[in-house]
Amino acid sequence: EAQVTQNPRYLITVTGKKLTVTCSQNMNHEYMSWYRQDPGLGLRQIYYSMNVEVTDKGDVPEGYKVSRKEKRNFPLILESPSPNQTSLYFCASSFLKSNRDRYNEQFFGPGTRLTVL
Amino acid sequence: KQEVTQIPAALSVPEGENLVLNCSFTDSAIYNLQWFRQDPGKGLTSLLLIQSSQREQTSGRLNASLDKSSGRSTLYIAASQPGDSATYLCAVKKTQGGSEKLVFGKGTKLTVNP
Numbered sequence: 001e002a003q004v005t006q007n008p009r010y011l012i013t014v015t016g017k018k019l020t021v022t023c024s025q026n027m028n029h030e031y032m033s034w035y036r037q038d039p040g041l042g043l044r045q046i047y048y049s050m051n052v053e054v055t056d057k058g059d060v061p062e063g064y065k066v067s068r069k070e071k072r073n074f075p076l077i078l079e080s081p082s083p084n085q086t087s088l089y090f091c092a093s094s095f096l097k098s099n100r101d102r103y104n105e106q107f108f109g110p111g112t113r114l115t116v117l
Numbered sequence: 118k119q120e121v122t123q124i125p126a127a128l129s130v131p132e133g134e135n136l137v138l139n140c141s142f143t144d145s146a147i148y149n150l151q152w153f154r155q156d157p158g159k160g161l162t163s164l165l166l167i168q169s170s171q172r173e174q175t176s177g178r179l180n181a182s183l184d185k186s187s188g189r190s191t192l193y194i195a196a197s198q199p200g201d202s203a204t205y206l207c208a209v210k211k212t213q214g215g216s217e218k219l220v221f222g223k224g225t226k227l228t229v230n231p
Contacts (some may be wrong), residue, residue, distance in 0.1 A: 101143040104149060106219060108161040
């Protein structure tokens, strides 16, 4: 089944304790992205990646890191989490628009609800 | 900077009614527009994708239209059902300098009453 998976789905942690949220897709998509969703603010892009070893900042990258060592995986790293990073996080993937033979629809993972105390 | 607006923020209708959700965007230079559905606490499910060269897309009881020149899209839901209750999000994809970016509206929360 074509899908985007995220782990963990729920996480409660404390300020300053490094954590990683994993994201994996099985559709051979070039493009992967992380978003956070907050009440009243909607979905905002954190980081995105156009391909392996190619990453760039989105609208709200402060406090986050990403890596893209393999095409299928795009982990989100919080080196020193703070309470303002409490949010619902989504990973998404799609083919690039330059991949003319492929439909450019964006697929989302189920979300990770993070609470930083 | 691309901004996406969805009006109304919330909508409540009786079962069986046809309804229209609105999405507007400030920059008409978009690559595509996608409508999503989100159930409370859940992920986003893609409903319809309209490429910039298209005017509309249909899937079952859903029909999405796109008017790039006026910066508007509508999602039409026919014969609404209680199971259609969810938040509906629209997102436009922009391409700039080789990068791709999806910009979301804040959504319309739809409640269909039995």
